Amino acid sequence: MRAAAMSLAALLVVLPCNGRADDHGAPPDAAPRLTAATICTGPFPPGMRLNDLQIVGTHNSYHVAPPTGLYTLFAERARAWQYTHATLPTQLNDQNIRALELDVHHDPQGGLFRNPLFGHGASALLKQPGFKVFHVPSVDQGTRCVLLRDALAQIAAWSSEHPGHVPILIQLELKESGYDGPGGFRIDPPPPFDAAALDALDSVIRDTIGAERLITPDRVRGDAGTLEEAVTTRGWPELTHAAGHVMIILECGSRARATYLDGRPSGQGRACFVNAPVGTPAAAYLVVNDPVGQGERIRDLVRRGYMVRTRADADLREVRANDPARRDAAFASGANVVSTDAPVPCSELGSAYVCGLPEGGCWRRSPVARQRTSGEPEPAAPSAPRP
Numbered sequence: 001m002r003a004a005a006m007s008l009a010a011l012l013v014v015l016p017c018n019g020r021a022d023d024h025g026a027p028p029d030a031a032p033r034l035t036a037a038t039i040c041t042g043p044f045p046p047g048m049r050l051n052d053l054q055i056v057g058t059h060n061s062y063h064v065a066p067p068t069g070l071y072t073l074f075a076e077r078a079r080a081w082q083y084t085h086a087t088l089p090t091q092l093n094d095q096n097i098r099a100l101e102l103d104v105h106h107d108p109q110g111g112l113f114r115n116p117l118f119g120h121g122a123s124a125l126l127k128q129p130g131f132k133v134f135h136v137p138s139v140d141q142g143t144r145c146v147l148l149r150d151a152l153a154q155i156a157a158w159s160s161e162h163p164g165h166v167p168i169l170i171q172l173e174l175k176e177s178g179y180d181g182p183g184g185f186r187i188d189p190p191p192p193f194d195a196a197a198l199d200a201l202d203s204v205i206r207d208t209i210g211a212e213r214l215i216t217p218d219r220v221r222g223d224a225g226t227l228e229e230a231v232t233t234r235g236w237p238e239l240t241h242a243a244g245h246v247m248i249i250l251e252c253g254s255r256a257r258a259t260y261l262d263g264r265p266s267g268q269g270r271a272c273f274v275n276a277p278v279g280t281p282a283a284a285y286l287v288v289n290d291p292v293g294q295g296e297r298i299r300d301l302v303r304r305g306y307m308v309r310t311r312a313d314a315d316l317r318e319v320r321a322n323d324p325a326r327r328d329a330a331f332a333s334g335a336n337v338v339s340t341d342a343p344v345p346c347s348e349l350g351s352a353y354v355c356g357l358p359e360g361g362c363w364r365r366s367p368v369a370r371q372r373t374s375g376e377p378e379p380a381a382p383s384a385p386r387p
Contacts, residue, residue, distance in 0.1 A: 044239035057099025064142030080315035096362035152208035217267030226281035309337035334368025
């Protein structure tokens with residue numbers, strides 16, 4: 001790994017989106033706390049399935065904004081990183097978040113990422129072997145949870161404390177590419193996710209989340225020929241059975257996906273779903289991040305029974321412009337997960353933009369109805385918004 005030298009005098013804390021910076025560069029938890037009575041559990045309407053849900057998630061859910069010294073090197077690029085999320089439990093408790101995204105880096109020996117630029121994200125935990133959670137090596141390593149194991153353990157603890165909660169979806173983005181910056185700045189690629197790493201990832205997930213708490217491809221596929229066949233015919237589990245559970249999706253390149261599914265075309269025995277193309281046995285959950293240009297495609301996928309994640313905003317463009325058009329298109333598309341960098345207003349950026357369900361609360365029925373299976377009753381009429 002190589003990094004361009006810069007003056008430490010440039011190390012200034014960014015005022016991050018989602019809260020005023022405290023003495024540690026992280027925002028206080030400003031959102032009002034939900035009471036136990038309004039924690040967004042069931043009961044759910046009879047026959048309502050997992051893919052009937054629409055929930056809000058956070059993009060790069062662990063993220064802590066980098067120091068402004070990075071702007072000297074990366075100029076406009078770093079402006080997209082000027083947001084800091086609350087801790088994972090706070091997002092679940094106070095911000096109605098039910099989908100999380102964690103970027104995962106493979107560090108089998110430990111210490112590979114121990115010297116980030118300006119010390120941003122430096123931690124003794126980086127010396128430990130295992131999977132690390134942050135955005136870009138060296139330049140954007142600020143994180144609420146250095147170790148993937150610790151992040152998952154926080155989610156599992158919250159789940160145990162709130163039985164019957166709306167299922168939590170966790171997207172793990174496997175990072176394998178390097179990073180090229182201006183002036184010859186180069187971050188070398190981290191180790192790839194080979195077969196051993198992917199098996200280890202499954203083990204960490206089962207050890208921390210608990211096998212009994214996981215919604216897995218096997219549980220959804222049942223006796224169907226493929227996972228794709230199951231979700232587009234019989235359908236996803238009913239929420240009465242899926243409540244209190246966690247579902248994990250791998251977003252990765254084609255090589256890692258092929259390795260993860262090698263000999264297991266529908267994810268047999270795996271802990272995670274994979275963002276697999278339509279028409280392949282493992283296709284069930286898809287990432288389609290452009291709800292404006294691909295809104296009709298998202299609607300079609302939802303009608304056919306796939307689950308879809310999209311983004312309400314990207315690189316803080318909509319946040320800075322206070323422009324809700326993409327957010328509104330995301331909700332209207334029927335996507336099951338609408339991901340945002342702004343679950344609370346970003347007042348430090350001079351914007352009132354915020355992304356939450358129109359009715360409030362942490363779940364609603366998707367506005368795009370999936371095709372009903374043969375003999376399945378029609379959905380109940382919409383009820384009052386859930387708290």
